[in-house]
Amino acid sequence: MRYPRHVTLELTAKCNFRCPYCYCVWHEYPALAKPEIDAAGWKTILDKCAADGVDDILFTGGEALLRRDLFEILGYARRALPKAKFSLFTNASRLDETLIKKFKRRKIHLATSLQGLRTYGAMTGTRRSYKRLLAVVARASELKWPIAVSMTITKANFGEAADMFVAAALSGASTIQVGPVILGGRAAANQELMISRDEWEEVKQRIRALPNAHVPYSFCDEFICSCRADTPKTLLEKWEEKNRKPCPAGKSFGVVGPNGLYRTCLHSLPTRAALP
Amino acid sequence: MKLSKKGAAVQRTIHDALASGKALGGLLVGFAATVAGCGDRHSSAHTMGRFPDPSYQENAKNEDAKVFETEGEIPEPPPPPNAVNEDRSKALSVKGRIQPKK
Numbered sequence: 001m002r003y004p005r006h007v008t009l010e011l012t013a014k015c016n017f018r019c020p021y022c023y024c025v026w027h028e029y030p031a032l033a034k035p036e037i038d039a040a041g042w043k044t045i046l047d048k049c050a051a052d053g054v055d056d057i058l059f060t061g062g063e064a065l066l067r068r069d070l071f072e073i074l075g076y077a078r079r080a081l082p083k084a085k086f087s088l089f090t091n092a093s094r095l096d097e098t099l100i101k102k103f104k105r106r107k108i109h110l111a112t113s114l115q116g117l118r119t120y121g122a123m124t125g126t127r128r129s130y131k132r133l134l135a136v137v138a139r140a141s142e143l144k145w146p147i148a149v150s151m152t153i154t155k156a157n158f159g160e161a162a163d164m165f166v167a168a169a170l171s172g173a174s175t176i177q178v179g180p181v182i183l184g185g186r187a188a189a190n191q192e193l194m195i196s197r198d199e200w201e202e203v204k205q206r207i208r209a210l211p212n213a214h215v216p217y218s219f220c221d222e223f224i225c226s227c228r229a230d231t232p233k234t235l236l237e238k239w240e241e242k243n244r245k246p247c248p249a250g251k252s253f254g255v256v257g258p259n260g261l262y263r264t265c266l267h268s269l270p271t272r273a274a275l276p
Numbered sequence: 277m278k279l280s281k282k283g284a285a286v287q288r289t290i291h292d293a294l295a296s297g298k299a300l301g302g303l304l305v306g307f308a309a310t311v312a313g314c315g316d317r318h319s320s321a322h323t324m325g326r327f328p329d330p331s332y333q334e335n336a337k338n339e340d341a342k343v344f345e346t347e348g349e350i351p352e353p354p355p356p357p358n359a360v361n362e363d364r365s366k367a368l369s370v371k372g373r374i375q376p377k378k
Contacts, residue, residue: 139278167290167294170286171287213304
């Protein structure tokens with residue numbers, strides 16, 4: 001098989017957050033996280049990325065910054081794919097000024113999540129505050145290496161969605177992406193967190209009604225991944241978007257999980273062995 | 277996380293507004309220009325486990341629709357509007373639109 005142009009590498013399933021809506025498939029299928037491949041395994045996959053002409057890689061997890069050999073992998077990636085675009089998604093809990101500068105030097109773009117403001121602790125399953133996350137975004141912006149911020153809207157943070165948007169914008173988010181909880185991962189066991197389509201439309205209206213924040217933003221309208229063959233028909237009928245465009249999963253993008261298995265998207269199950 | 281004076285002030289304003297139960301929307305009027313120079317056209321298309329249509333951006337005009345463009349050189353983000361006085365006219369230009377001076 002040949003990798004598509006855009007590939008996400010889930011470097012680890014380990015995470016220091018316990019977000020109750022986390023989409024990661026190993027929360028439903030723990031075997032997909034094991035065994036985690038080592039740096040040598042990722043280097044083999046990166047060689048394949050280079051051979052297949054991949055030009056855009058997102059490094060994520062779990063929490064990618066928990067890997068002690070992260071920069072060994074990133075360094076190898078840059079040598080193997082000198083012209084590719086690299087991004088790293090992190091919960092930012094371990095991100096500091098030194099690391100921001102390190103990513104900037106390596107031209108690795110950053111992205112993070114703002115899970116809530118007053119609800120940040122509940123939405124991350126930690127006792128942390130949103131304050132550090134916003135400060136990290138602000139510092140990155142000051143260092144001219146801004147972070148894209150994504151926000152997942154749940155029943156819990158629904159009431160503060162517009163405030164989350166404003167807080168991210170004022171802190172210097174480079175772009176903001178907003179979407180509802182997707183049914184899958186931990187959210188499959190926490191379906192009470194899902195908002196209705198009407199509530200989602202209300203969130204979009206509230207954000208559109210804000211004064212111009214001069215920040216590019218986008219909305220994601222997906223509530224469910226249609227690729228998943230194991231999704232009960234009743235849930236598909238309830239959450240699937242009508243008249244949706246065909247999903248390009250597996251064509252323009254794909255994912256390699258912590259155990260090296262290839263999947264067509266972050267929500268789907270593995271179909272082929274990723275290791276050549 | 278150590279921030280500049282201005283950055284710290286923005287953060288304090290956010291925290292104070294939240295602590296007093298105020299909606300944050302009104303703060304955008306006063307602070308929008310502070311963050312206007314930070315827009316970098318790098319992709320966030322993969323964030324949140326989602327892959328939106330890369331040509332789609334909610335608040336883009338047609339000429340800005342390729343905000344998720346991933347080809348070519350990675351551009352350096354423009355300096356913030358208040359960073360260097362002599363470069364101010366350039367810094368105020370974000371995505372081809374001139375921001376009003378505050």
